[in-house]
Amino acid sequence: MRKMMLSTLLVLSIALFSVPALAEGPVKTLPGDITLAQARAVLDAALKKAVEIKVPMNIAIVDAGGNLKAFYRQEDAFLGSIDISIKKAVTARYFNMTTRALGAVSVPGQPLYGIEASNNGLILFAGGVLLVDKNNVIIGAIGVSGGSVDEDESVALAGAAALK
Template identity: 60%
Template sequence: MGISLEQAQAAVQAAYQKSLEIGVKMNIAIVDAGANLVAFARMDDAWLGSLDISIKKAKTARFFDMPTGDLGQASQPGGPLFNIEVSNGGLITFPGGLPIKDGSGKIIGAIGVSGDTVENDHTVAEAGSNAVAGQ
């Protein structure tokens, strides 16, 4: 079964709380197992350009069932996945997208976060992902 709306909203809420905690303004996207958008939040004054990036990070994490930062490392020049970011209508291959797993470890969706440094994007995405895994 894919992520439920309730789980997606819990992930958004946890990511939102982490954003407040570290003082950043984020766009937070949750997709289901089919990479379809289920929930989204744009914090007040979060970058408009990051809206699309957050959704693409979530889709990228689900398409390949791995953190977007890991995919980015494999897609560097000379790497085995060089230029993969131009596939699938455009992927995002830097940190901030993570698969979301249920309590048994099955991937049920993904989260994408964008709006600050890639390190902060990843931290906020991790908070959202962990909120669902703990249910």
């Protein structure tokens, strides 16, 4: 009896909530997400900076939802930095700030102390930067790892500058 009631509720819910959505027409893509062309431009600019400073890097680009859109690992870049670069990008996007800024408010005594344990692990040192389009809309983030935190951040900033 209980299964039948749950099945009936499920069918009614689908019927009631799906019909208006279908009547409005197809779902439209929302603005504010990085395109593959933009991701490639960011990646190329970041890679150019990494080559210029002669530090092999892992470069990750995530979309507005924090999903991996593009990734590049230079020859000889640390294997352990693959995950770090991706998490830097995701961290920046999840909290809409650079990983350097988030790190500053997450040290002992600060209001976000311990936040790195959330969201399956965050990275709280420099190298994660938001990607903002020409209309000042956040469309994703870039995360870079392989050098010092300052080198990582300089490569990330060079990538982000490609969208301006």
